[in-house]
Amino acid sequence: MAIQIPILRRGTPYDSIDKNPVKSVRTGELVAEVSQANAAMIRRDMRKTSRAELRAVPTSRLLEISAEAGKLFMNETLPLANGQTQTPQEYIDILSETSGLPHSLVRRNMGKIYQVFAEMPTILKGLTRGMDLSVIDNGSGEQAGVPVSFFAVTDALGVVLPSNSPGVNSLWMPAIALQVPVVLKPGKDEPWSPWRIVQAFIAAGCPPEAFSFYPTDHEGSAxxxxxxxxxxxxxxxxxxxxxxxxxxxxxxxxxxxKVIIGEDCIEEWPEYVDIIAASIAENGGRSCINASAVVVPRYADQIADAVAKKLAEITPRAATDPDAILSGFANPAMAERMNSAVSEGLKTPGAEEVTAKYRPAGISDRLTHRDGSTYLLPTLVHCANFDHPLANREFMFPYASIVEVPQAEMAGKMGYSLVVTAITRDEKFLRDLMASSHVERLNIGPLPTTRVQWDQPHEGNLFEFLYRRRSIQWAK
Amino acid sequence: MKNEVTEEAVSQATTALDAHVREIIAWHFSPETGSPFWLDWAKTADFDPLTEVKSFADIRKFPHFQDEWLRDEQNERWIPKAYTGRPFIVFETGGTTGMPKQRIGWEDHLRDYEEFSEYLDAEFPGSFPRGANWLMLGPTGPRRLRLSIEHLAHVRGGSCYHVDLDPRWVKRLIAEKDFETAKRYKKHVVEQGATILKNRKVGCIFTTPLLLEALDEFVTVPDAGVKGVFCGGTQMTPQTVRFLSEEVLDNRAAFVPTYGNTLMGLACSRPLTPEDKYSITYHAPQPRAALRVVNPNDTTETVGYGEWGRVELTTLTKEFFMPRFLERDEAIRREPFGRFAWDGVGEVRPFGALETKAIEGVY
Structure with a gap:
């Protein structure tokens, strides 16, 4: 019988009449039925939402709970519904089966989620710039000798999750330690990760009322x-x-x-081929922190050739193969659309798909199949300039362009970038990059774009999003 | 079993429907009583309705009714000769802009709701108290519902408060993606309904599922003295019905979904139960109207029980004859049930809903 995933209404399971099937991407077999919340239910529940239960737990205790939850998430059997349970290996198996992610990538994402649980003190330190967390408990305190007071601007953090990578859950998890309940809408094909994270938190002692879990449609998301x-x-x-x-x-x-290399380091480019390839392909190229462009002042031909050779070694493997990097698509039509978009872009003069000539024998197309799953092979396109339609595109597979741009023009031409790995020691160039309002995260030196440091807030500061500072003073 | 229907009852209903078909065909296609539209239509038809349509099964000889006729023809063309000289009421269909589709009528809506009133007493005793006032929160204006609900209230010894919602304005806002104004308009409408509930004695409500849900944001409906809610206008999934029954009405007020429109009248739902997983089945007000669930690829074929198909409506009254109108809905064909000795249509949803999810707006 298919696994039943219920709704959680402030921690209380609710079995809906409307259910969404979750199927194996490989066999099409029904694996789970996920209860669907109607929008009215969400609106009604939200009228009763409250931070009271979570506020009753001091942040210091929530950090202990988080650490314990990480261990449970990683190693222990956790509840599903109706008395069913799930071991870590079962979680890996089912997530791989329904998302197309190979076991190796599920494990990597599990590791990332575990790190968020375990590193929560460091993450909160980064978010609050080292503030004593008792300020959150008490509403006021002191930071760097200055009186401070913060208040939460919401009773709950709503999160409309995608299905593409379990790692995105790391973005909302600190809200719990910040005493803000979460209202999660899991991705249609990926209820597994948010469910398991929630169950780990609850099993570790977090108030269940802190978690609402509403699989739902567009109206419910709205x-x-x-x-x-x-x-x-x-x-x-x-x-x-x-x-x-x-x-x-x-x-x-x-x-x-993006990965960019400065004039001062470009002669050393062969040393950076592995970092460029890893930035493009790690996590199956599915994350927004994967590089989608490589920007160099010279040697674009040679670098493209070397990176393409490296990327072309990545091919679909068995889901259980520990060396598997590529992920199959849960929705093959999505792969077909992306494949068409690349092929269409290549018709505009000024672009060459460098990876094409290095594809392994027997695989001629970018889009390929294995074990019933659809894959897109890593693709590197050398573009003559940033105006080419494929120069600044992002797809949910290992895809990147490589563009030759004079260093002086790089900061101005490359546009918004979530992560820039800047391989340079040129202080003036670095100052220009730091002054850019288009760069969210700057990895300086040979670090993959996918490298995340826990005390550096990622994609916006969740604390500043959830809390506002108020002025405060006391009569002497 | 209380709700089982005997073969004899089904046979009687079929016989009654066939006799009614003959009567209505004779009425609309006889020069002494028929309407100009149908008399003219028959002149060019490849069969003679008067001699060749003897039963409901024979209705399949008619092509599908084109609802554009209700927009393009002058209303006088639909007047049966027997009604000449009697001013008619003009009812318009729901939510389109431009020249509306219109159906003329005299008393059909009164009969439909008188019958519905008896059904409420029989199936929901005490939930729609006689003498109680009603609130009609939904599309009024030129809608059949406007007069019908008021008549229902009067038949039951109560009066009716009205709060209007203009579905054409809502559709325009949604088409223009002005969701913010649509939301404000919904709030504007629902606040008026809540104000009535708070300040006047109201025991029964007619509204749409979305407005009922929105009303709950302003007032706890059963606490306001409401004993019964009759709902219609948009599709309702079983989960929506369950939510409205169990949570919005807290199982303290009856919830009666209906399926209907200006062209048919009112199809009642079977009483809902958790055991049925709140799956709604409607039964047409036969013999005045009859519903079939048809194979969309061959609409002469009725699908089997439990199978999905497109809903086809035939309206058979002396005021209005409309053969084989293909509704924009699909449904499951359900067995006769209880007092309804004829087929029902279950889990009605927009036709092709699985392929494209239709936006039905805030009402």
Whole structure:
């Protein structure tokens, strides 16, 4: 019998009549039925939401709970519903089966989620710039000798999650330690990770009321965005633009992350081929922190050739193969659309798909199949300039362009970038990059774009999103 | 079993429907009583309705009714000769802009709601108290519902308060993606309904599922003295019905979904139960109207019980004859049930809903 995933209404399971099937991407077999919340239910529940239960737990205790939850998430059997349970290996198996992610990538994402649980003190330190967390408990205190007072601007953080990578859950998890309940809308094909994270938190002692879990449709998602005074949403550029002027919504869209090499380091380019390839392909190229462009002042031909050879070694493998890097697509039509978009772009003069000539024998097309799954092979396109339609595109597979741009023009031409790995020691160039309002995260030196440091807030500062500082003074 | 229907009852209903078909065909296609539209239509038809349509099964000889006729023809063309000289009431269909589709009528809506009133007493005793006032929160204006609900209230010894919602304005706002104004308009409408509930004695409500849900944001409906809610206008999934029954009405007020429109009248739902997983089945007000669930690829074929198909409506009254109108809905064909000795249509949803999810707006 298919696994039943219920709704959680402030921690209380609710079995809906409307259910959404989750199927194996490889066999099409029904694996789970996920209860669907109607929008009205969400709106009704949100009228009763409260931080009271979570505020009753001091942040110091929530950090202990988080650490314990990480261990449970990683190592222990956790509840599903109706008395069913799930071991870590079962979580890996089912997530791989329904998302197309190979076991190796699920494990890597599990590791990332575990790190967020375990590193929560460091993450909060980064978010609050080292503030004593008792300020959150008490509403006021002192930071760097200055009296401070903060208050939460919402009773709950709404999160409309995507299905593409379990790692995105790391973005909302600190809200719990910040005493803000979460209202999660899992991706249609990926209820597993947010469910397991929630169960780990609850099993470690977190008040269940802190967690609402509403698998739902577009109308339900809109209800979450509407009723939560603060919400995170993941989508494409149109999603980002739709919410650009709404301070209550943090929209996460394409990252357009980049690796750039300065004039001072370009002669050493062969040393950076592995870092470039890793930036493009790690996590199956599915994250917004994967590089989607490589920007160099010279040697674009040679670098493209070397990186393409490296990327072309990555091919679909068995889901259980520990060396598997590529992920199959849960929705093959999506792979077909992306494949067409690349092929269409290549018709515009000024671009060459460098990876094409290095594809392994027997695989001639970018789009390929294995074990019933659809894959897109890593693709590197050498573009003559940034105006080419493929120069600044992001796709949900290992895809990047490489563009030759004089160093002096790089900061101005490359546009918004979630992550920039800047391989340079040129202080003036670095100052220019630091002054750029288009760079969210700057990795200086030979670090992959995918390298995340826990005390550096990622994609916006969640604390500043959820809390506002008030002025405060006391009579002497 | 209380709700089982005997073969004899089904047979009687079929016989009654066939006799009614013959009567209505004779009425609309006889020069002494028929309407100009149908008399003219028959002149060019490749069959003679008067001699060849003897049963409901024979209705399949008619092509599908084109609802554009209701927009393009002058209303006088639909007047049965027997009604000449009697001013008619003009009812318009729901949510389109431009020249609306219109159906003329005299008393059909009164009969539909008188019958519905008896059904409420029989199936929901005490939930729609006689003498109680009603609130009609939804599309009024030129809608059949406007007069019908008021008549229902009067038949039951109560009066009716009205709060209007203009569905055409809502559709325009949604088409223009002006969701913010649509939301404000919904709030504007629902606040008026809540104000009535708070300040006047109201025991029964007619509204749409979305407005009922929105009303709950302003007032706890059963606490306001409401004993029964009759709902219609848009599709309702079983989960929506369950949510409205169990949570918005807190199982303290009856919830009666209906399916209907200006062209048909009112199809009642079977009483809902958790055991049925709140799956709604409607039964047409036969013999005045009859519903079939048809194979969309061959609409002469009725689908089997339990199968999905497109809903086809035939309206058979002396005021209005409309054969084989293909609704924009699909449904499951359900067995006769209880007092309804004829087929029902279950889990009605917009036709092709699985392929494209239709936006039905705030009402």
């Amino acid at each position: 209800a979450i965005m509407d009723v939560c005074s603060r919400a995170l949403i993941f989508g494409d550029q149109s999603t980002v633009e739709r919410y650009a002027s709404n301070p209550a919504v943090q929209a996460h869209g394409p990252g357009w992350s």
